[in-house]
Amino acid sequence: MESWFDSFTVVPMTMIAYFLLSSVLTFENGTxxxxxxxxxxxxxxxxxxxxVPTVAFFIANETKQLLRDEYVSVSRILGGTGLHILKKHVFRQLFxxxxxxxxxxxVQTLIILVHLGVLQLFFGGTIVFFGGEVDSISHEWxxxxxxxYQSFMAHPWVPLIPMIFFSLTIISxxxxxxxxxxxxQTAKQLRGKSDETVLEERPSAGKFTFLEERMKSAN
Incomplete structure (x- = not known):
């Protein structure tokens, strides 16, 4: 399953978030x-x-594909309601x-928070002092x-600790x-193999004819 959230979508979302949040999370000292x-x-x-838009689009496409499966069509033919199909079939496959x-x-939210932090828009708010210095309200990573991060060359141990722990969180x-x-993917492959095994083991019309002849001869 490919990720819908690559680096090409993170940067525009970061800029939109910065534009929407800068006026709310940034305030001068004393206000x-x-x-x-x-x-x-x-x-x-x-x-x-x-x-929301990307996630909703992805879930809608997955739901459409599930609704076109054979077992969903069989359930609908046998009288299954929309709620029954959604609960017993679609949601179990979507989980x-x-x-x-x-x-x-x-992972994407963590990356966006890092980008906002580099842009000095901190989680919970940014205090701007006279002279352009900033401070974080929550002092999170x-x-x-x-x-x-600008003092990385002079005092590398100061930004290195939050950088290491935040990187470990993203890697985890x-x-x-x-x-x-x-x-x-493994469960999906095993389910496909089990379906093929059931189809192979299903008796054909010739086997039924052979059984009927044996029963007649026995009688």
Whole structure:
């Protein structure tokens, strides 16, 4: 399963997020900003809103492909309602895909937060002091990385610690994503082989004729 979120889509989404969040998360020292929970909630809402079109398009395509499968058509012919098909067939097949999609979104969100931190737009808010110096409200990893990455040559140990731990988090997310994708592909291949085995073991018309002749001869 290919990722819909490559580096070519992260940069435009970062710029859109920066344009929408800069006026809300940046404020001068001495001013009274909105409450912290409102700023964080607005930032999470923007990040979620940016991912909705692509995720919705992907899920819609996967659902259309599932609805064209034979077992869904058989279930519909046998009287299965739309809710039954959605619950028993579509959602069960979409669940591993949604897990992969969640991990892709998780990794992409971390990368966008790093980009915003380098642009000095920190998670929870950025305080701008007189003279252009900035400070982070939450002092999380991206904020520390964005504040001190310019001093990497003079004091490398300052930005190196958040850089290492944030990189390890992204690498761990990619490993989990690769493991989930591998398990999904393996289960898909095993399911395909089991279907082929059932078709091969299904008795043909000739075997039924041979059994009928043996029963007649026995009688």
């Amino acid at each position: 009274i900003p909105p409450p912290f929970y409102q700023r964080v909630g607005f930032e999470l809402f923007i990040l979620f809103l940016l991912a 591993p895909v949604l897990m992969i999609l969640f991990m892709q979104q998780f 991206t904020g520390l990385l964005g504040m001190y 997310g990619n490993f989990i994503l690769a493991g989930v994708e591998k398990a999904y």
